[in-house]
Amino acid sequence: MEISSVPLTGLGSEEAATRRSWRARFRSLLRPTNWSVAPDAGRVPAGIHALLWLWLLAFDFLKLINPVSGLTHVPTTPAEWQPLLTLLGRLALEDLAAATLFYLTWRWLIPRTLARAQVIQYLLLATLLVTPYALVIGEITYHTSPKKGGRSTYQVTETAPGQKKPITTVVKPSKSAITEEWMRVLAAGFVGVFIVGSSSALRITGDYVRGQRNRREQERQQLLTELAMLKTQINPHFLFNTLNNIYSLTSRKSDKAPEAVLRLAEIMRYLLYESSTDTVPLSRELAHLNAFLDLQRLRLPASAPDAIRLDISGASPDCAQPIAPLLLLPLVENAFKHGDLAARPVAVHIVLELAADGLIRFSVLNYVADPDAARDLPKQPGGVGLVNLHRRLELLYSGRYTLEVQTPPGQHKVTLTLQS
Secondary structure, eight states: OOOOOHHHHHHHHHHHHHHHHHHHHHHHHHSOOOOSSSTTTTSOOHHHHHHHHHHHHHHHHHHHHHHHHTOSSOOOSHHHHHHHHHHHHHHHHHHHHHHHHHHHIIIIIHHHTGGGTOHHHHHHHHHHHHHHHHHHHHHHHHHTOSOOTTOSOEEEEEOOTTOSSOEEEEEOOOHHHHHHHHHHHHHHHHHHHHHHHHHHHHHHHHHHHHHHHHHHHHHHHHHHHHHHHHHHHHHHHHHHHHHHHHHHHHHTTOTTHHHHHHHHHHHHHIIIIISOSSOEEHHHHHHHHHHHHHHHHTTSOTTOTTSEEEEEESOOTTOOOEEOTTSSHHHHHHHHHHSOTTOSSOSEEEEEEEOTTSOEEEEEEEEOSSTTOOOSSOOOSOOHHHHHHHHHHHHHSTTSEEEEEEOOTTEEEEEEEEOO
C-alpha cells in the first residue's frame, strides 16, 4: 500500500515558511533604517568609541580607589585576591552592559524611532532597554557589595538585665535590605538613562552636523552648476548679437566684414578658453572688452572713430585685480543693442575706475533716439544678458555690489560698483 507523503511535506513547508517569516520579521525589526544617505551614517565614529571607553574606564578607576587604598600589602594568596577579582569581574560586566546599551541606542533605537520622528516610541523602547539593564546591574552590584546591610541572617548573643545566662538571638534580614537592593536598581536605572541620553545626544548631534555639511555641499554644487549654466548662456547670447552685426556689414557688402569675422574669432577664443575660471585678472577682461569695442567700431562710419569712448583710471595694462569673467560685457552689449550709435560726438561712453582698496566702478552711458526712452533697464524680447548679469551678481557678489540705473532725458546710464 502506497502512502503519499504530500501532506507531511506540505506541513513541513508551512512550518518552515512560518519559521522563516518570523526570523525575517525579527531581523527587519533589528535592522536600522537609513537615516542618512551616507553609507557610513550608522557606523560609530572612532572618536565616539574612544570617548565611551575612556568614560567607562575612568569610572572603573574611581571605583577601585577605595578598595585598593585600603590594602595594607600586595595580595599574595587566593583568599586575598578574591575580593579584588570579584570587584574587577563586576566592573567588567557593568562596562559590557553599558557599552551594549550605548551601541544599541546608537545603531538601532535612534534610527528606528527619532529618525522617523516617533518620540513616543523612542521613550517606550528606551524604557524597555533601560529596565533590564537596571535590574541586572542593580542585582549584581548589590550581591557583590561587601556592605549588604542585613541581607544574611546572623546571631547576636547577649545577657539580658537580671539574667545570668546569655541569650542567643537569630537576626533575620530587615526590610532595609530590600530597600537598599531597590535603591541600587534605581541608581543603575539612572545610569542607564544617562547612557541612553548620551548616546542619543551624540548620535543626533553627529547626524545634524553631517546633514548640515551635506546640505552646504549640495548648495555649493547647485550654485556652481547654476554659475556654469549662466556662463554658457553668455556665449550664444553674445554670438547671436555679433552675428547680427556681421550680417548688417555683409548685407551692405562692406569691406569690414572679414575683419569683423577675425575679431569675432579672437573674442570667441577668450570666451571658450580663458573665461572658464572663477576669476580672471582685470587686465584680461579689459583686453576682451577692447576687442569687443573694436568689433563694434566697424559698424560706425570712418568719420566717427571716437564715437565709442573707453576711459580707464587706476588700472594698469597688467592689472591683476580679480574679477568674474564676462561680468562687464552685458552692460556694454546693452548699450550697443538699445543705444543710438548715430549720436555725436560720443555715442557710447564707458568709464572704469579702480580704487586703491580694490573697489571697481564701471559705468556705461549711451544715448537713446526716442525722447521718451527714459525708463528702467530696457526690456525687449530675449533680455538674457541683463537677467543673467543680475543672477551672477547675486551669486558671486552678494552684498558686495550695487547696480544703479539713471535715465536722464535722451540718455541711459548704468553704474556697477564691485567690492573686492
